[in-house]
Amino acid sequence: MKRRSRNPGSQTALRQLNRQRIIDTLLGSGPSTQAEISRSTGLSTATVSNIVKNMAAKGLVFTSPTTSSGRRAVSVTFNGNGAIAVGIDFGRSHVRVVLANLSYQVVAERAVPLPLGHHASESIKAAADLLARLLAEADLPRSAIVGAGAGIPGPIDRRTGTVVQGAILPEWVGIHLLDRLEKVLEVPVYADNDANLGALAEVTWGQYGSVSNLMFLKIGSGIGAGLILNGAPYYGHVGVTGEIGHATINEHGPICRCGNRGCLETVASTATMIELLGRGSAEPLTVGDIVSRALAKDSATLRVIDDAGLAVGRAIGNVANLINPEIIVVGGPLAGLGAILLDPIRRGLLRHAVPVVGESTTLAMSSLGDRAEALGAASLVFAQQGISRR
Structure with missing residues (x-):
């Protein structure tokens, strides 16, 4: 479920769309000057400059002085690991965590088994421990995380954010998944049914x-x-x-x-x-x-x-x-x-x-094998940040 909705006609949505256009340009063309980005995206140089400045402050891009056609310019380089999405797949007998960057590359990944009938607190702690371990292995600061997506094998009432009757994990029924996860992980969290995340993974990470x-x-x-x-x-x-x-x-x-x-x-x-x-x-x-x-x-x-x-x-x-x-x-x-x-x-x-x-x-x-749901969870985070492959 979404943590918050966006008005597609709002200024925030427009800024996210423009940022996505800049990211797409950098992913396709590599390091570019702000003037080149402006010509490629059709955005004004002032708009590009403001968005690049904001992205640089968040660690999404690196900027450096350069020359273009004999004039001073600013070169912009995309920082693939500047923003990391956490994807978590809670299964009946496992939890899997992936770290993915804005280039849709898996930076780190690990899964651990869980006993049948495990309670939410047990699997959430396992996910938190895996996250800390993966960040250390990948030498990434926690500040690089822009959010975490989580999938469970059962329906979630999007009005309340609670797991409803019918989940494969009956011990989770009635809990407010977002609040529980955010309290432990200390990052923004977005949650969804695992099959929904599998579908999202197929159109973002897969071949469709x-x-x-x-x-x-x-x-x-x-x-x-x-x-x-x-x-x-x-x-x-x-x-x-x-x-x-x-x-x-x-x-x-x-x-x-x-x-x-x-x-x-x-x-x-x-x-x-x-x-x-x-x-x-x-x-x-x-x-x-x-x-x-x-x-x-x-x-x-x-x-x-x-x-x-x-x-x-x-x-x-x-x-x-x-x-x-x-x-x-x-x-x-x-x-x-x-x-x-x-x-x-x-x-x-x-x-x-x-x-x-x-x-x-x-x-x-x-x-995508058994990674589909976790990869979809990472895609959910980027979608909520206004960054998407679709």
Whole structure:
């Protein structure tokens, strides 16, 4: 969720837009004089001078005297590490932290496991410890941080900033995530659902920057979808969107954790796969075991994945009929399965979508792996600072 909104017609928004134009010029052309920036952006020299002065004060650029066409000038050099965004992915059994710079490069990254059923205070402390460790390893001052983005596997009510019922982390329900994180991290914090951040990552860090209508489907312990519609993240009325894991697949099926029967999660989540395939096993089964067994062509594992994929395809077919996305990207811990998972999903999609919609919708596996949500969280910070690739 956003910490604060911006009026797109305000002077602040205009300054952010102009700053973005200058950053884009420096990223594309390298060190440039203020006069060259003015010609490239169409901004007046006075406007460029004022914005550059402000950026230099914040450590975003370096300036130095130079000559151009025999005249004294000011050379401006972009400082890639002058502003660092922190991306945090809180999972059911892990927390991952990345540090990213304005050039959309990962400066440092680390993840640690967490026990199932962990409380918010435990994982927030783990994130804070990771952040301190990464800053030290990268030799970066805390003052370089412009904000932190955080994602959790569950819905957040954007009106109140609280985690609502239905989260994979039930111990987090009811807490005000922003306040808790800001108190510990001591930086501005922006939070969102992990699937929403996965979608944002695909259009900022991934290969789909030119796509205006994209759906990111995360299949894990829960199943959620993030939507990019008309080039912007879609949040609906209160922020609870993309809860595709609770689409009814079998109205007489097992009870879901949400209280309904036969939800997609009861058929296709990794938790369900582990339960089905782990029966009679002496050792606890992991998602990694499912992936390795499937790649080894284990027949029982392939059948479970095929059933799950068909159910997922049916659910996204209904969504595709509503929003007609250009591409649906599948992410989460099963991404390593590739076509083994994508093929049954595609069959389900084509069976349940209107033919022209199913045939024109691209289905792909995410190339960002288990980093997508943390990278999206870092992108969220830059977007709130008026700095974006889109």
